[in-house]
Amino acid sequence: MTLATRTEDRYPTRIPAYAANRPIERTDPTVWSTEADGPIDAASLAGYEAKGFSIVEGLLSPAEVQAYWQELVRLCKDPELKRDDRVIAEKSANEVRSIFEVHKLSGLIAELARDPRVLDRARQLLGSEVYLHQTRVNYMPGYQGKGFYWHSDFETWHAEDGMPAPRAVSISIALTDNYPFNGGLMVMPGSHRMFLPCAGETPDEHYRASLREQEFGIPKQDQITMLAVDHGIEQFTGPAGSALLFDSNLMHGSGNNITPFPRSNIFLVFNSVANTLVEPFSAGKPRPEYIASREFTALTR
């Protein structure tokens, strides 16, 4: 595969509203290899191909969940990190919501990204060597957790980071139990096959606001309705230690959380080394490297 350039953009977005009415059918594959190439069996690969996601229960043991949870608490409490650009605080409360580029802040999480349970799955799905496009830990507190509106990650990575094609996979590992009612991820199975161009030009430094509350890169409501009616909605639920693997173009979102039960996860995005970033497709300058890495070295164990 040759790299797309800005002149041959198969997934145009952030375009005028009148032009953003037509979904684009995805031409890239979703699964790039076979059962023989890694730990995921044929049935699960077929499920991922059809639905754009796959859930692995018990990817982490309870003891590992504990260890990562303590690591997260340590990072959230670190007074030096409070002033770090990589640390995003909740708009209303002054509480840490996400820490980006966390594999550089935590040896434990750097190791996890190289763990065969994780790395071999990413390699298998993407059919190549992979590198870390983005990593973060998320913490959504009880009571005040705000959700995230429907979006495709690839839309933003393409527009603002210059990711050519949706040949990337996100692995979200739950550090808390995910109930259907505490603001967990909702996905539209099968929605990854359609790319919804979004209306509007990306403002400069959009990422500063968008990490707290998205304003651009949001599909039109009637297109979300169409996807929801066609595909339905499923939720990522399960005990702490479960992992959700999902395609970069899967439509997803989350509701708020009025329950006392917080929600926390480790979020690792793997991109194929055959899909490295070019100039942003629909934005001025690229986002900072802690949000969209330009170190394309393949990960090894």
Next chain:
Amino acid sequence: MTLATRTEDRYPTRIPAYAANRPIERTDPTVWSTEADGPIDAASLAGYEAKGFSIVEGLLSPAEVQAYWQELVRLCKDPELKRDDRVIAEKSANEVRSIFEVHKLSGLIAELARDPRVLDRARQLLGSEVYLHQTRVNYMPGYQGKGFYWHSDFETWHAEDGMPAPRAVSISIALTDNYPFNGGLMVMPGSHRMFLPCAGETPDEHYRASLREQEFGIPKQDQITMLAVDHGIEQFTGPAGSALLFDSNLMHGSGNNITPFPRSNIFLVFNSVANTLVEPFSAGKPRPEYIASREFTALTR
């Protein structure tokens, strides 16, 4: 049972914060009769006693759901009703959220309240003749539906309406499918056995704001946490036509709704004729009669 008066208030609330730290154990029964007295069987009665709620699937037929849905659409579109105090609009959008005293606006809904499937269940649970304390239809649109924070209805009915004891039952009949992800009711099973006094004095005309967004009559966060840890959380899900019967003191709330799927229900509150309203226990003047009826005539078929 003799009526409580303001001097013998077994459920004090809207009190200073320092005094609102201790939950009060409920002394009133939850189920006031037996299997012989109505359509609810012994197992379901025992479930209601223990959990404070009971779900009846298919209380309405699909054809009835259609008829009530059309009735709701008709009411929401009625230009004369738009200016009616009984019609509550969503704060952000200008869309109808609830219509109170709806049994006086719709013959169809007045009939439903007298339907043996509904009325006989209410009579059985409360062990007496019953009357309508409050009725409404609720409409929570897709995308913009805001939830309601945790609360006990009885706390408000006691404080602001003068309902002496929690001898009332709410019947919520779903006119849309309730998924776990479109802002449906969350309940804490068993929480009806504890009364959580709330802090703060009720402001005058509080109901005008509280119907849109509750500010008083909200338990302390650590007490909600305690209840949630002790009892867990369950959701009212199921196809349109399902009904939830729940005790007036059950702790409940709902999240927001970012899905395209709206949520709508008919809400009928039956109170025992042995529990009719007195002066408000913790407010100046009583709320309007369309929110808290003072017509105590027993309902008949």
